[in-house]
Amino acid sequence: MGIMAFGCVVVKFSLFVKQISLILDKLTPAPTGSYSVMIGIVLVAVSTFVLLLLYMCYQ
Numbered sequence: 001m002g003i004m005a006f007g008c009v010v011v012k013f014s015l016f017v018k019q020i021s022l023i024l025d026k027l028t029p030a031p032t033g034s035y036s037v038m039i040g041i042v043l044v045a046v047s048t049f050v051l052l053l054l055y056m057c058y059q
Contacts (some may be wrong), residue, residue, distance in 0.1 A: 001051070007043030010036050 014036040 004044050004047035007040040007047065010043065011040035
């Protein structure tokens with residue numbers, strides 16, 4: 001469950017960085033090629049798979 005929560009935090013932090021750069025009105029936009037969204041989604045998917053696997057093993 002902790003890994004899933006960490007994955008959500010990674011994705012939300014990426015969105016926060018993009019929004020704060022728009023608010024501060026910087027001349028250079030936030031980098032669009034970041035891997036943080038993909039890493040967050042992978043963490044959530046892996047932890048979901050592990051939770052389902054553990055559920056099936058203990059039945």
